[in-house]
Amino acid sequence: MRVTQQDIAKYAQVSQATVSRVLAGDERVEPEIREKVLAAIERHNYRLDVRARSLRTQSTGLIGLAIQRPEGGLVGDPFYAALISEILDGLAAGPYHLCLDTIPQGESQWQVYDELLRTRRVDGMILVESAADDERLARLQRDKFPFVLIGNPMGSDVYSVDNDNVYAGQIATEHLFASGYRDVGFIAGPRGITVCDDRIEGYERIVRQREGRARVWHCDFGLEAARQVACEVLNLPDAPEALVVLDDYMAMGVVVAARRNGRRIPQDLGLVGFNDSPLCQMLDVGMSSVSLDIRRLVGVALETLTTLLAGGEPEGSKRTIVPSVLQVRGSSMRVGGLL
Amino acid sequence: MRVTQQDIAKYAQVSQATVSRVLAGDERVEPEIREKVLAAIERHNYRLDVRARSLRTQSTGLIGLAIQRPEGGLVGDPFYAALISEILDGLAAGPYHLCLDTIPQGESQWQVYDELLRTRRVDGMILVESAADDERLARLQRDKFPFVLIGNPMGSDVYSVDNDNVYAGQIATEHLFASGYRDVGFIAGPRGITVCDDRIEGYERIVRQREGRARVWHCDFGLEAARQVACEVLNLPDAPEALVVLDDYMAMGVVVAARRNGRRIPQDLGLVGFNDSPLCQMLDVGMSSVSLDIRRLVGVALETLTTLLAGGEPEGSKRTIVPSVLQVRGSSMRVGGLL
DNA sequence: GCAGCCTGTAAATTCGTATTCACAGTATAC
């Protein structure tokens, strides 16, 4: 049988309201009575029921995150794993818990957002958008649901944090040219994903500037898909000398393909990945990678969200850009000796 | 202003109870009235409040999972990422959502379990135990909290699913001996972790049977720690010819160490990892690995838990062992030609 | 024609907590 504040009140011979006050740390309770209540709580092993509290206070203590299941699960795409990891770390200190959902394949993520926010299952959400949807964003905003977008709001005036993916694409490409590679290609994920598009844009900008030839190959996320497309690319008569690869995992697929193809890295093929994941150490010479600074990304997102949840107004601009940083390692150093 | 069933009732000119019945799909509602209610719901954009429902029905629709933050985050240890991923997949179809928490470093996970279960934040939990604690398990059981243990209950009579880690250790070791390696060592994680201990036990069993020398080196989880210890091990005058490594990530660390040490895999060093993660393809010859079948592990756990949550009695034995399977690849094939 | 039985709906209650309101008791001001 469940122990309630009512029961505690009876045992301690006070009213339920007083029990509630003691629990809330209300100062206006006689120390003597407080002790009595605390003793009763202790003795009867009482625990607050967050469901009842939720109903009364209108807040659940949960924040929501919905992710599109990556190819090969969470293991296949380190971005989400890192994201979740950082969010958990960031939340650990505070009073909030994380409600993690997947978005069914092929379905709109908005259904999940609706499900979580409108039913009041969570107090607020972190949205991770690869293809922002103005109308929906506007609706969430109109309904005054607290949320932060990780990604590009495409003009909607919402709180958002983003990597500068265009810039990230630029520095990766620029670095390869600067290292002496002449013909730089790009192996990207599926079409229509904002992350991909932005990085491609950055890539193309630099190529244009260098008056080179821009070539982009699309494939699914994941090591295996990248390996396959890299095989084809490397077998081309005019195969590129260097490749920017959409993420480290995929870059590892390219490494495998290069090895089978007999190309040495970085002498015969330059490589830069993204995310600066632990995988980068796996290559003997090390893999150059553009670090996304997910920790900071999540840091800003959580700070903004918790401020919103507290009813406050987050400081600074609505949109925050977290700069990417290139980690130079061996895979992109054709001109030896610099490392 | 929030729209409630009360409001809908007023608009549709029925009682709140009727609205509730319509929503619950109760058959005993006149079609005409049902339509009227549904229309009102549609028009006023009503959504059920799960908090209120939770309080009344005593169930939250959440199941909890608490994980000890792995070294290097979720990315550093593919086991948790895979676990979470599978759980999300498994939950996606049903009515349950996942509440994911981390256990603060150095603190007992029981605090989190208490926090989630006793406050009724979640309906049930999946516990992942590396060092089972009889007393706490017994307490959860006494309090009738539905939970499933992934791991070894150490004699407690609770619902549990586990890999047979002893067996897994055996087949990995046996395979290396069978491949022609004479001196097989073991690079394990930290001391006192059940997974490690069990696999070590399996390893030692085979070594004893082969009348070899059992040598186990401990280190932290993660690629880097494994790389370091592997460096030392490989520099030993009587370095082992083959190594069983606690997981694939750590095995990759060993690969890096071996490369710097000038040893070829599998000629100079045989290797078997665990988890059969995508990493295994990253090695040119492929990494042999004992697959944990996390999907099945989670499948059984979820099935058991949902049955418990539904008030039912799960079929079969309380303890389920999911067999491990060795994936043979190049890293353990000293005697060539078999692949 | 009336007791007894469905059927569908409304009214009332409940879940466990936070909070508002009311009130007794004491302290302070004049």
Added chain:
DNA sequence: GTATACTGTGAATACGAATTTACAGGCTGC
């Protein structure tokens, strides 16, 4: 001395939905 302010507490209410209870209206059977 009464009027006023303040303090700590209990009683009452609200949160939003599910469920139990009660009841009106139509039906059956005799």
